[in-house]
Amino acid sequence: MEQVRKNSARAWLLAARPKTLSAALIPVVTSSALAFASGSFRLLAALGCMLFAALMQIAANFINDLFDFLKGTDGEERLGPERACAQGWISPSSMKRGIALMLVLATIVGLATFYASLITSPSAFVADNLSLVTVYFLLVGLACLVFAFLYTTLLSYCGLGDVLVYVFFGFVPVTGTYFLLTGRLIPEVWWLSAAVGLITDTLLVLNNYRDRDTDRACGKRTLIAVLGGCFGSGFYLLQGVFGVLCFSALAFYGRLYAPLAMLYLLPHFLTWREMVRINRGRELNKILGKTSRNMLFFACLAVLSLVFCIL
Numbered sequence: 001m002e003q004v005r006k007n008s009a010r011a012w013l014l015a016a017r018p019k020t021l022s023a024a025l026i027p028v029v030t031s032s033a034l035a036f037a038s039g040s041f042r043l044l045a046a047l048g049c050m051l052f053a054a055l056m057q058i059a060a061n062f063i064n065d066l067f068d069f070l071k072g073t074d075g076e077e078r079l080g081p082e083r084a085c086a087q088g089w090i091s092p093s094s095m096k097r098g099i100a101l102m103l104v105l106a107t108i109v110g111l112a113t114f115y116a117s118l119i120t121s122p123s124a125f126v127a128d129n130l131s132l133v134t135v136y137f138l139l140v141g142l143a144c145l146v147f148a149f150l151y152t153t154l155l156s157y158c159g160l161g162d163v164l165v166y167v168f169f170g171f172v173p174v175t176g177t178y179f180l181l182t183g184r185l186i187p188e189v190w191w192l193s194a195a196v197g198l199i200t201d202t203l204l205v206l207n208n209y210r211d212r213d214t215d216r217a218c219g220k221r222t223l224i225a226v227l228g229g230c231f232g233s234g235f236y237l238l239q240g241v242f243g244v245l246c247f248s249a250l251a252f253y254g255r256l257y258a259p260l261a262m263l264y265l266l267p268h269f270l271t272w273r274e275m276v277r278i279n280r281g282r283e284l285n286k287i288l289g290k291t292s293r294n295m296l297f298f299a300c301l302a303v304l305s306l307v308f309c310i311l
Contacts, residue, residue, distance in 0.1 A: 004089045012098065015065055015084035016058045022292055023203055024057035025050055026299045027173035027196045032181060033303040034192055037255070040182035042120075048113030049177045052106055059102035060148040066095045072218075081285060103145060110141050114180065123183020140172060157220045165204050170197020191249045192302075195261075198243030199298050202268075205236045206275065206291050210284040233276050240268040240294075247302060257305035264298040 004011045032046040069085035069092065084090040090098070114137050118126055126133055147168050155164060174193040179185055208215065208222040209232040215225040224232035244265055250258035271290045278284050 004087070006088060007090055007094050011084055011089035014082075015062060015090055015095070015098070017061045017081075019289070019292055020061060020203075021054055021057055022296055022299075023169055023200050024053040024173075026200060026295055027169055027193075028053050028177045030192060030196055030299055030302045030306075031174040031177035031189070033306040034188060035178050035181040037306040038182060038186065042117070042181050045113060045117045045181050046177070048109060048116070049173070049180060052110045052113060053173060055102055055106035055109060056144055056148060059099055059106060060151065062095055062099045062102060063148055064151075065090075066092060066099065081288075103148070107141070107145075114141075117180040121180075121183040126183045137176070140176060144168065144172070156222070159221050159223050159226065161204055161208070161222060162201050165201040166194075166197035169200040170194060186253075188250050188253050188255065191246050195243045195247035195302075198239045198246065199264075199295055202236055202239045202243075203288070203291050203295065205232060205239060206284070206287055208232065209236065209275065210280075210287075213280070229279065233272065236275065237269070237272045240265065240272075243298070247298075250306075255306060257308040260305040260308075261298060261301045264294065264301055267294045267297060 004014065028046070028049045032041065032049070035041045035046075065083050065085050069083065085092055085095055114134075118130065118133060118137075147164060151161065151164055155161065171190075171193040174196055175185060175189050178189045205224070208224040209229065211220075212222070212224045212229060212232065215222055224235070244261050247261045248259045267290070271287060271294055274290070275284065275287045278287065
């Protein structure tokens with residue numbers, strides 16, 4: 001066990017799990033690239049969306065850390081990386097204050113980004129339907145806050161984790177970012193949302209694949225805990241394949257370099273093969289890093305292919 005002083009800056013950094021931030025930032029970055037390729041990119045709005053996504057991800061990590069500790073699911077048999085509350089690095093009361101701080105900051109950043117984006121939006125649709133758009137985004141923001149709590153405390157225990165990743169790491173951030181930057185939605189946004197949701201979910205699938213035995217023991221009914229390891233390994237592989245196919249569909253809308261994303265399949269396949277070989281145990285943790293790297297590689301390919309389309 002790593003020696004960390006209680007409630008220290010390092011303890012909070014470890015609790016924030018910076019390696020997971022790629023899952024929150026990739027939807028915003030790829031959506032911003034699509035907006036740029038559409039000729040409607042606004043840097044400050046994009047940065048605001050990125051900051052909001054990062055703060056919400058950190059808040060969700062804190063919530064996950066605290067409630068898994070309170071439920072007793074972070075015991076000695078835990079296979080994943082060490083958690084702050086379980087290791088005594090951060091007290092539960094301090095973690096609650098940290099959660100509140102992250103949510104308050106995320107709310108402030110989200111409202112400021114939303115206000116600045118819509119007030120300065122060049123879109124006639126936004127100008128004519130400002131009240132409707134405002135209500136929609138406020139409801140989406142509220143849903144993000146509720147999701148951060150319900151995922152850890154309830155929904156991840158009943159097999160809905162993957163669906164929620166598709167929604168809150170795919171469709172919500174991709175469509176939301178694109179609309180705030182451009183004031184409109186185009187068909188490509190939906191294909192990009194599906195692609196990003198599928199690629200991002202590989203991280204959750206790997207976590208559930210690693211934890212399938214301990215999840216069964218503590219009553220956590222993820223898809224893989226219920227359907228088994230063979231299903232989990234196939235699910236991981238197909239998520240990447242279908243994610244790339246969804247992104248490649250952008251070629252039908254004039255994004256002719258979109259199939260460049262198929263290069264992602266090589267590291268994805270190699271990582272999948274290693275995951276199947278390891279099968280069980282803490283050694284699968286190194287596959288987490290490789291899966292995160294693959295996600296970043298996909299994001300780079302997506303951004304490059306979209307930018308190339310306008311050069």
